[in-house]
Amino acid sequence: MSPSLRVKVFGGVLMALGAILTIFPFYWLVVMATNTTADIYKTPPKLTFGPELVANITTMLERIDFFGALLNTVIVAVVTTLLVLFFDSLAAFTFAKYQFPGRNVLFGILLATFVIPMQMAAIPQFLIMAKLGWVGDLKALIIPAAANAFGIFWMRQYLSGGALPDELLEAARMDGCGFLRTYWHVGLPALRPALAFLGIFTFIGVWNDYVWPLIILVDPRHTTLQVALSLLKGLYSSDYAVIMAGTLVAVVPLLVIFLLGARHFIKNVAAGAVKG
Amino acid sequence: MTDVLPRVDAPAESPATKTSRPWFSFLPQYLAISPFYILFAVFGIYPIFFAAYLALQRWDGIGPMEWAGLENFTFLLTDGEFWDAIINTLVIWVMSTVPMIVLALLVALGLNSAIRFKGVYRLAYFTPNVTSIVAMAIVFGSVFSEEFGIVNALLTAIGLDPVGWLSDPWGIKVTISAMIIWRWVGYNAIIFLAGLQAISPEVIEAAKIDGANAWQTFTKVTLPLLRPVLLFSVLMSAIGGMQVFVEPQILVGVSGGVENAGRTMVLYFYERAFQQNDFGYGAAIAWGIVIVVLLFALINWRLVQRPQRDGAAR
Numbered sequence: 001m002s003p004s005l006r007v008k009v010f011g012g013v014l015m016a017l018g019a020i021l022t023i024f025p026f027y028w029l030v031v032m033a034t035n036t037t038a039d040i041y042k043t044p045p046k047l048t049f050g051p052e053l054v055a056n057i058t059t060m061l062e063r064i065d066f067f068g069a070l071l072n073t074v075i076v077a078v079v080t081t082l083l084v085l086f087f088d089s090l091a092a093f094t095f096a097k098y099q100f101p102g103r104n105v106l107f108g109i110l111l112a113t114f115v116i117p118m119q120m121a122a123i124p125q126f127l128i129m130a131k132l133g134w135v136g137d138l139k140a141l142i143i144p145a146a147a148n149a150f151g152i153f154w155m156r157q158y159l160s161g162g163a164l165p166d167e168l169l170e171a172a173r174m175d176g177c178g179f180l181r182t183y184w185h186v187g188l189p190a191l192r193p194a195l196a197f198l199g200i201f202t203f204i205g206v207w208n209d210y211v212w213p214l215i216i217l218v219d220p221r222h223t224t225l226q227v228a229l230s231l232l233k234g235l236y237s238s239d240y241a242v243i244m245a246g247t248l249v250a251v252v253p254l255l256v257i258f259l260l261g262a263r264h265f266i267k268n269v270a271a272g273a274v275k276g
Numbered sequence: 277m278t279d280v281l282p283r284v285d286a287p288a289e290s291p292a293t294k295t296s297r298p299w300f301s302f303l304p305q306y307l308a309i310s311p312f313y314i315l316f317a318v319f320g321i322y323p324i325f326f327a328a329y330l331a332l333q334r335w336d337g338i339g340p341m342e343w344a345g346l347e348n349f350t351f352l353l354t355d356g357e358f359w360d361a362i363i364n365t366l367v368i369w370v371m372s373t374v375p376m377i378v379l380a381l382l383v384a385l386g387l388n389s390a391i392r393f394k395g396v397y398r399l400a401y402f403t404p405n406v407t408s409i410v411a412m413a414i415v416f417g418s419v420f421s422e423e424f425g426i427v428n429a430l431l432t433a434i435g436l437d438p439v440g441w442l443s444d445p446w447g448i449k450v451t452i453s454a455m456i457i458w459r460w461v462g463y464n465a466i467i468f469l470a471g472l473q474a475i476s477p478e479v480i481e482a483a484k485i486d487g488a489n490a491w492q493t494f495t496k497v498t499l500p501l502l503r504p505v506l507l508f509s510v511l512m513s514a515i516g517g518m519q520v521f522v523e524p525q526i527l528v529g530v531s532g533g534v535e536n537a538g539r540t541m542v543l544y545f546y547e548r549a550f551q552q553n554d555f556g557y558g559a560a561i562a563w564g565i566v567i568v569v570l571l572f573a574l575i576n577w578r579l580v581q582r583p584q585r586d587g588a589a590r
Contacts, residue, residue: 007490008389008390011386011391012386012391014382014386015383015386015387015397018379018383018386018401018461019396019397019400019401022400022401022403022404022458022461022462023400023403025404025412025415025416025419025458026403026407028415028418028419028426029411029415032415040418040424041423041424042424043424043429044429044433045424045426045429087311087312088312090308090311091308091311091312093308094305094308094309095309098302098305100302100305100306101299101302106309106313109313110312113316113320116320116324117519117565117569117570118320119519119542119545119562119565119566120323120324120327120559120562120563120566121319121320121323121326121327121562122323122545122549122562123323123327123330123549123555123558123559123562124322124323124324124326124327124330124559125319125323127326127337127555128318128319128322128323143315143319144315144318144319146311147312147315148312149312149316152309152312178304179304179305179308180304183308204406207408208406208407208408208409208410210408210409210410210522211521211522211546215546215550225408226408226410226411229408229411229414230410230525230526233414233417233526243414244414244415244418247411247415250408250411251407251408251411251412254406254407254408255403255406258403258406259399262399262402263395266398266399266402266466269463269466269467270466270467270469270470
């Protein structure tokens with residue numbers, strides 16, 4: 001073998017090994033979720049899928065209100081994502097295509113909010129929610145997250161990059177479109193690819209959010225999937241098969257959504273970082 | 277402002293042209309951008325100032341507040357547990373970031389070479405980044421479990437002693453770091469890959485013609501050209517690494533496990549503020565964390581910004 005071929009083969013083997021290691025926790029999750037807890041505790045451990053998935057899921061459903069938590073998570077993720085898409089695209093469209101007094105200062109303020117570490121606001125945020133009577137309520141998760149600087153910045157960059165020529169806006173004016181109609185009929189269609197990325201990005205983030213729901217959803221019977229999972233683990237820590245069944249069912253929907261849009265999504269992550 | 281009648285715009289005028297219309301004629305634009313600013317004022321700015329006020333109080337969240345002056349801050353400076361949490365956070369950051377950057381670079385080089393199944397690899401390496409940390413911390417907890425974990429089973433199978441991954445102070449740090457590495461290698465590899473692809477092939481070709489071998493080309497040409505992308509990664513991991521919470525919380529619990537080895541800054545904040553309801557001191561810890569994060573990001577920024585020659589000298 002020539003040296004360059006040897007490097008190639010070695011590199012290929014390393015890449016494959018790394019990928020297998022990376023995927024292994026997912027494989028292992030399925031192994032544990034489809035076997036009994038006794039199988040998991042065996043030495044040497046069982047390495048293959050078993051027939052116990054349905055039984056484990058059934059037990060899990062008896063222990064936590066999985067569907068309630070799933071429903072809450074879906075509600076929070078869908079509503080937050082829609083609100084973010086609407087508010088962020090509207091603001092981005094306005095910043096990119098309209099001149100108004102204070103525009104640059106306001107956009108500068110928006111950028112400055114990136115560097116403010118928000119964890120210092122957690123206690124007061126909790127107190128505000130208590131004042132509003134939103135502790136334990138899904139509103140406390142949705143409303144503060146309904147618009148964000150990242151999305152506005154991201155989509156403004158997209159529009160400023162030539163995705164929406166000024167001539168189109170002019171044409172809309174000639175047709176007598178007001179501001180909102182121009183946004184709806186000209187701005188939104190031009191933003192479609194950016195909306196797809198921001199939508200998946202927001203949905204994944206909200207779905208996986210844990211710290212704030214843990215703080216604010218004080219009633220363990222009314223919570224989101226991530227908090228329910230940690231409860232399941234805390235309360236029944238010895239029954240691993242059941243915990244893993246719950247974990248598996250909580251992970252699968254998001255993985256499916258991610259895999260559907262993965263190509264586009266990964267490309268945008270890279271583009272955002274290199275440009276920024 | 278005294279002009280009550282808004283001027284009727286000529287139809288040919290572009291919306292982006294500057295005009296001297298009164299401010300209220302821009303009301304649709306202000307309304308369109310207002311949601312973010314309103315939310316940020318209510319749930320961002322106001323809480324930050326409120327946190328500054330709270331940090332000067334003694335308060336359990338229920339009874340009346342008591343003025344404490346700088347008491348919380350002087351206590352914070354002498355609070356060994358807080359300093360230990362800072363050290364834990366920094367140690368875990370180094371243990372996770374250094375291998376993560378190296379591995380991500382290797383994966384990016386692999387993805388940038390003439391390798392087959394690129395799409396599959398990209399997907400495989402990236403997927404951990406979008407999966408729930410809670411769920412995967414539960415999985416890692418069992419993979420590294422001392423009673424039945426597959427890692428210890430492997431170690432025993434090849435004749436080594438099992439390791440107390442979740443009962444030994446260093447084992448805990450290694451496990452948390454392993455999980456962070458697992459989660460972020462693919463993400464950073466994708467970013468490095470984009471950086472690599474932005475390097476023009478002619479530059480690499482020129483280095484080869486000048487007689488540089490693969491290693492020299494990599495350290496003297498590729499790495500320096502990747503600096504902006506590396507800077508991004510290091511800064512992001514510095515900011516993220518200072519806020520590690522979920523991994524230790526799920527793996528070893530709120531106190532951080534044996535000898536509090538997994539107690540990070542944010543975990544300590546959560547414990548004092550929301551488990552012990554010490555809101556005044558919690559707010560002081562939060563300010564402490566913010567200062568550490570900003571300082572640390574600044575130090576990293578300076579270090580990576582400075583033109584470094586060590587890569588070329590080696």
